[in-house]
Amino acid sequence: MNREKEIQELMELDKKHFLHPTSPIGQQQEKGASFIFTEGKGIYLTDMSGRTLIDGMSSLWNVNIGHGREEIGEVAAAQMKKLAFSSCFATFSNEPAIRLAAKLAEIAPGNLSSTFFTSGGSEANDTAYKLARHYWVLKGQPNRQKIISRTKSYHGVSMGATSATGLKPFRDFTTSIAPDFHYAENFSTESLRAVIEREGADTVAAFVAEPVQGAGGVHIAPEGYFKEVRSICDEHGILFITDEVITGFGRTGTYFGIEHYDVVPDMMCFAKGVTSGYAQLGGVMISEPLHKEFTELSTGTLLHGYTYSGHAMACAVALKNIEIIERENLVANSKEMGKVMLEEFVKLQQQHDIIGEVRTLGLIGAIEVVKDKKTNERFESPIVPQLVAEAAKRGLIFRSVIFDGQDTLVFAPPLTITQEEVVAMTNIIHETFTAVENNLVKI
Ligand code: PLP
Numbered sequence: 001m002n003r004e005k006e007i008q009e010l011m012e013l014d015k016k017h018f019l020h021p022t023s024p025i026g027q028q029q030e031k032g033a034s035f036i037f038t039e040g041k042g043i044y045l046t047d048m049s050g051r052t053l054i055d056g057m058s059s060l061w062n063v064n065i066g067h068g069r070e071e072i073g074e075v076a077a078a079q080m081k082k083l084a085f086s087s088c089f090a091t092f093s094n095e096p097a098i099r100l101a102a103k104l105a106e107i108a109p110g111n112l113s114s115t116f117f118t119s120g121g122s123e124a125n126d127t128a129y130k131l132a133r134h135y136w137v138l139k140g141q142p143n144r145q146k147i148i149s150r151t152k153s154y155h156g157v158s159m160g161a162t163s164a165t166g167l168k169p170f171r172d173f174t175t176s177i178a179p180d181f182h183y184a185e186n187f188s189t190e191s192l193r194a195v196i197e198r199e200g201a202d203t204v205a206a207f208v209a210e211p212v213q214g215a216g217g218v219h220i221a222p223e224g225y226f227k228e229v230r231s232i233c234d235e236h237g238i239l240f241i242t243d244e245v246i247t248g249f250g251r252t253g254t255y256f257g258i259e260h261y262d263v264v265p266d267m268m269c270f271a272k273g274v275t276s277g278y279a280q281l282g283g284v285m286i287s288e289p290l291h292k293e294f295t296e297l298s299t300g301t302l303l304h305g306y307t308y309s310g311h312a313m314a315c316a317v318a319l320k321n322i323e324i325i326e327r328e329n330l331v332a333n334s335k336e337m338g339k340v341m342l343e344e345f346v347k348l349q350q351q352h353d354i355i356g357e358v359r360t361l362g363l364i365g366a367i368e369v370v371k372d373k374k375t376n377e378r379f380e381s382p383i384v385p386q387l388v389a390e391a392a393k394r395g396l397i398f399r400s401v402i403f404d405g406q407d408t409l410v411f412a413p414p415l416t417i418t419q420e421e422v423v424a425m426t427n428i429i430h431e432t433f434t435a436v437e438n439n440l441v442k443i
Contacts, residue, residue: 007048010036022157034392040067043414043421045397054425056391056398058414061214061246061364062272065324066414072278072320079316088117088310097310100318104285107322109256110264112285117309121245121271122156124282125208128267129160130304131284131294132206132239138297144205148195148238150186152216152404155208155243155269164208167216167403186213187221189228201236206267211257214246217401217408218366220359226261233266239290241267245282246364249273250325250415253335253362260361266290276321279314330415337417338362344426352433354383354440363415367429369407382407383436390435396428 001009011032020028035047043066045059046052058064065072079096086094101115116131118124129147136144149155153166162170163178166186171177182199184207185191196204209229213219233240242265247257251273254260258268267290271282286294294302308314325331338360345358345367356370369387371379384400384407391398401408413425 003048007036010048042066042068043417043425052395053392054396054413054421054428056396056411056413056425058412059277060272061251061412062277064249064251064273064415065276065321065328065330066416069276069278069324071324072276072317075320076279076313076317079313084313085308085311087307089305094310094312094315096312096315096319100315103319103322104270104283107255108268108285109259111288112264112268113288114291115283115285116304117311117315118271118282118284118306119280119308119311119314120156120282121243121269122158122161123306124245124269124271124284125155125164125243126158126160127304128208128241128243128269128284129164129206131286132241132267134302134304135239135290135294136205138293141202143203146180146182146199146204148182148184148192148199148204148207150184150209150213152186152213152219153208153210153243154213154215155210156245169403186216186219187225189225189232192229192232196232196236196238201238204236204238206239206241207233208241208243208269210243210245211247211260212252212361212364214364214410214412215401216403217406218359218364218410220361221261226258226263230263239266241265241269243269245269245271246273246412249276249322250331250334251362251364251412253331253338255331257361274321275314275318278321279311279317280308281311281314281318325415328416333417334362334415337413337415337419337422338365340419340422341365341411341413341426344422348426348430348433351430352437354437355433360411363411363413363417365411366401367409367411369409378405378407383440384409386436386439387432391428391432394428394431396425396432398429 014033015029037045037047039046043054044052045055104115105113116127118127149164149166151166155161155164159178163181166183182195184195242258244256248270266287268285275281342360349355349358354369356368358367369383371377382402388400399410
């Protein structure tokens, strides 16, 4: 079969049989896949028709070490040949899971010392909420059931994670969410205090926050916010959970995002960058004192576990991924290239009338689109979907955020990106804005 026919066949099969995650279902069913990717190398992805694009999102904020790492493939194959999987339930264990848990204790902030493994970030969030509630049961305070999260937050799509997600459309997608979830305004400690007061501190189990809000539009906390959050939680005996699913493993220019704020959480969710997407893995780390209390107070079985908790192959991949992050100084590169990305974004801001605020922290960033720079007024309908489509034609993938009246582009390129590649990426952004602005003038 020639390539054209093969692509056509896959397009039809995709439309007919593949229900895509988080996708515009009508468009996908009607037009089929926009790209069928076949290969990746570094910051680049190539599709079946031979088009190569810069992956300005590290796919789903996760391919931190870049695409096409053969040594990860070799580790995965070796582990699969030896032992792909064995149970970690009860008292069974395996070497990669043990070594990964120990490595995570070494690199995680403060006294976060032990890990419960999951298959991804949503499960990590559900696990954190359940462990927090179980902790309060063990402590004789079973009424502490409520989880407080924030507006514009994203914590995943399992039932608990959906319920904690502050972006309302994700909750409205399903008619009924889990009880005992409440929302404070993002970055408002007054709002957090008000929610605690309204609900009663002795009914609150935990507060959960992303160190940088990712899917909600890359919102970076103001100075002092997390310090105050920590002290509010301490004041009321509330557990503080950070969701580092995006911000972990170097994304923001530190190993974990919360390190920017000199604060240590009681629990930390992670996923994505732990394997850079080479295997499905996530988890929750808990602090040493919490672990000690779990051990001392527990009388029965920890009745929470996924079949793939501690998956041997995924854990072996994670260990190699972390080795690469350290060997290639990717956390430092994220910090350095993040500065270059910001400088380039500021240049773009000066060149284009419709670019408002720009912001980065390490290699996560956002460009806001405005109708009027002075007043910050937005266009009647968001422009960013057009920009995404035009950029893809020019060889760059990034994402748009239009929740809550936003008109924002978000970026998270692989941490391996070089200065030349950052410039290549921003050149395409410049051409894209020029094309869309010309179009706006014509209209
Ligand atoms: N938490 C955050 C902050 C995320 O950004 C995501 C996914 O984007 C999740 C949780 C959910 O992770 P997963 O999609 O692996 O379930």
